[in-house]
Amino acid sequence: MAEEFEPKIVAFLCKWCSSAGSDLAGVSRMEYPANVVPIQVMCSGSISPLYVFSAFNKGADGVLVSGCHPGDCHYIKGNFYARRRLKMVKQLLEYIGLEPQRFQMSWVSAAEGTKYTQVIKDFVKELKPLGPQTKLRRTT
Amino acid sequence: MAKIEDLKEEAKKLLREGKVKYIIGYGVGGNGWTAVPVFIKKPEDVDGLIWDPTCVHNLARFLVDEKRRKAKEKQPDARPVGIIVKGCDSRAIVVLLQEKFIDRKDVYILGVSCEKAGVVDDKKLAKKLKEKKPKKIELGDNGQFIIDTDGGKVEVPVEELLAERCLECKANFPVIYDVLSGDKTKRAVDKPFGSLEKIEALSSEERWNFWRAELEKCIRCYACRSVCPMCYCDECVVDSINMAVAADTSAEEKAQKIKWIQRSSESSENFVYHLVRAIHLGGRCIDCGECERACPLDIPLRFLNKKLEKEAKDLFGYEAGFDSSLPALISCFKDDDPEDFIR
Numbered sequence: 299m300a301e302e303f304e305p306k307i308v309a310f311l312c313k314w315c316s317s318a319g320s321d322l323a324g325v326s327r328m329e330y331p332a333n334v335v336p337i338q339v340m341c342s343g344s345i346s347p348l349y350v351f352s353a354f355n356k357g358a359d360g361v362l363v364s365g366c367h368p369g370d371c372h373y374i375k376g377n378f379y380a381r382r383r384l385k386m387v388k389q390l391l392e393y394i395g396l397e398p399q400r401f402q403m404s405w406v407s408a409a410e411g412t413k414y415t416q417v418i419k420d421f422v423k424e425l426k427p428l429g430p431q432t433k434l435r436r437t438t
Numbered sequence: 439m440a441k442i443e444d445l446k447e448e449a450k451k452l453l454r455e456g457k458v459k460y461i462i463g464y465g466v467g468g469n470g471w472t473a474v475p476v477f478i479k480k481p482e483d484v485d486g487l488i489w490d491p492t493c494v495h496n497l498a499r500f501l502v503d504e505k506r507r508k509a510k511e512k513q514p515d516a517r518p519v520g521i522i523v524k525g526c527d528s529r530a531i532v533v534l535l536q537e538k539f540i541d542r543k544d545v546y547i548l549g550v551s552c553e554k555a556g557v558v559d560d561k562k563l564a565k566k567l568k569e570k571k572p573k574k575i576e577l578g579d580n581g582q583f584i585i586d587t588d589g590g591k592v593e594v595p596v597e598e599l600l601a602e603r604c605l606e607c608k609a610n611f612p613v614i615y616d617v618l619s620g621d622k623t624k625r626a627v628d629k630p631f632g633s634l635e636k637i638e639a640l641s642s643e644e645r646w647n648f649w650r651a652e653l654e655k656c657i658r659c660y661a662c663r664s665v666c667p668m669c670y671c672d673e674c675v676v677d678s679i680n681m682a683v684a685a686d687t688s689a690e691e692k693a694q695k696i697k698w699i700q701r702s703s704e705s706s707e708n709f710v711y712h713l714v715r716a717i718h719l720g721g722r723c724i725d726c727g728e729c730e731r732a733c734p735l736d737i738p739l740r741f742l743n744k745k746l747e748k749e750a751k752d753l754f755g756y757e758a759g760f761d762s763s764l765p766a767l768i769s770c771f772k773d774d775d776p777e778d779f780i781r
Contacts, residue, residue: 347717348675351710352698368777378771381780382754386720386768388779389749390713390742393638395646404781417781433646436706 305359305425307334307418310349312342314372315407316364322411330415331422334362341365343376347387350401354434360400360425364417367405377405396433399424442489444619445522445548452520453481458546461520462500464493471574472560475500487522489550489619491575491583494557494601496726497521498530498667501540505670520546524557526603528612529724529759530667535614536762537722539670549612551620553577555596556604563599567592603727603740606630613760631748637741650705653712655735658703662729662739663715668722676711677701712742720746721767724759 311317317338323330335358339345342365353361363384365377384403392398404417452458465476465486473493477500478484501521508514523531528549534540555577563572563585570587578584583599585592597605604610608630611622629635637645660677663669673682676699683692699707723743730740750756753776756767764770 348698348710348714351713355699355706355710368773375771378773378775379768381777382771382775383768385753385776385779386746386749387717389753390716390720390746392642393645393742393745394649394709394713395642395644397642402781403779420781433650434706434709436704438704 303426303429305333305422305428305430306357307360307362307421307425308353308358309334309336309362309364309418310339310342310345311336311406312365312372312377313338313340315366315370316342316404316414318408319364319406319410319414322408323414324411326411328411328415330418333422333425334418341371341373341376342380343371343373343378343383345380345384347383350384350387350391351434354396354400354431355436357431357435359428359431360402360421362402362404362417362421364404364406364414367407370407396431397428399428400431441619442487442550445489445550445617446484446487448548448617449478449484449487449520450481452546453478453484457517458520459515459517461487461522461548462497463487463520463522463548464489464495464497471572489522491555491558491577491599492560493524494560494727494731496527496530496665496667496728497523498527498534498726499665499728501531501534501545502667502670505540505544518544518546520548522548522550523612523615524550524552525607525610525612526724526726527667528614529609530726532614532759532762533668533722533724534670536764536766542762547612547615547617549615549618551612551618551622552604552607552610553620554581554610554623554625555583556600556607556610558583558599559601562601566594566599601727601731602633603725606633606725606744608725608757609760614762631744634741634744634748637745649709652737653708654705656703656708656712656737657735658701658708658711659734661732661734665728665732666719667726667728668719668724669715676714712739716742716746719743721750721754721756722758723747 342363345363350361365380371377388401391401402421406414449461461478463476464473466488467474475495475497504519535542570589572585572587574586576584582593582595606627610625699710727740750767
């Protein structure tokens with residue numbers, strides 16, 4: 299039997315919430331797919347659209363950006379900026395023909411280890427039928 | 439009809455009294471009928487200024503160069519620069535003012551209205567005239583272009599020759615000016631984003647094929663970036679060549695500089711380049727169409743920028759280039775911004 303496709307997800311996690319949330323999932327020994335490469339960032343608002351494009355270019359099958367719930371940002375309003383900016387990124391990626399499921403965003407607080415595992419589980423489930431991301435991947 | 443004569447008087451006065459350093463405008467090009475940008479320093483040269491439907495260039499770009507030049511001068515000339523602007527160019531100036539890149543007192547804006555018309559698309563013109571060589575193009579009084587060719591006069595309704603962007607223009611008169619020539623009349627536009635419809639109607643896969651075919655052609659000459667009045671960063675993220683180097687920048691720092699994109703043109707990286715450019719222009723592009731005009735491979739770049747313009751309007755109710763006192767699109771937010779895509 300052919301091996302099942304395992305998508306590679308690059309997750310940009312906010313240091314103050316989602317990253318702590320993923321830690322909580324870890325120390326609580328919750329099970330979730332091992333497809334994620336987490337990258338800790340200081341704030342979801344610090345994520346440049348270029349990070350997202352570059353992740354796809356360097357071989358990610360999916361990109362997740364996760365930050366604090368609105369109103370909970372450590373820097374007061376970083377996640378509001380992120381929300382606006384990344385919505386534009388999402389629309390643009392969809393417009394050039396990338397599958398919309400490949401770029402996702404979530405709000406995960408430091409206490410939501412369960413939600414984090416759920417987000418990853420859902421993301422992986424959605425990516426599997428799509429197969430590898432070849433559109434923006436560098437070939438050389 | 440906007441008369442350049444009105445502006446010539448003003449331009450002469452400005453230069454004679456030394457109120458402006460020089461005036462950026464349009465003059466007659468080498469072929470005798472298309473406009474080229476000219477820089478006028480002496481009052482007697484003002485007669486060389488022209489205004490006709492071949493004035494396609496966005497002269498606001500030269501304000502960026504002017505600022506760079508001024509920064510290098512030991513004793514900078516504090517006088518403003520005079521500039522002739524169309525509707526779209528004036529919106530570019532508004533965005534530059536909004537981003538505090540230039541100061542209002544650094545420019546003296548001589549506005550000309552496109553008077554319900556706009557500029558001609560040279561490809562459409564060549565197609566229309568077939569073999570005939572144009573000698574002069576004028577805007578007639580009844581919404582037609584009067585083209586003087588070597589085979590006699592030809593009259594064509596403006597809609598047939600106007601550049602795509604002019605057909606979707608939001609305001610074909612300057613929104614900011616010190617002196618204005620012509621009326622502030624707007625041509626009715628049914629669908630300001632009509633040109634996007636045929637791409638948006640395609641399926642995801644078809645859109646991908648369309649963009650891949652277009653962007654594969656890109657040779658990354660960066661002409662679109664060079665001509666864009668909004669692309670004014672000293673250090674551009676897409677190539678490491680123009681990294682801002684100070685006296686204390688060490689060799690290690692230079693070597694460690696992140697190279698987000700390789701310099702050779704590779705299809706996937708062409709995508710990254712154009713996506714980055716599009717997103718950087720999201721909520722800033724004023725649709726002057728210069729990128730598309732400058733592109734040697736005729737990539738329809740306008741469709742990328744126009745799409746984000748549409749999203750900015752639909753999602754956030756934001757239109758670039760009308761009010762320089764507003765914060766820029768991505769440097770502000772609303773509590774009720776769309777959130778449906780977030781888990």
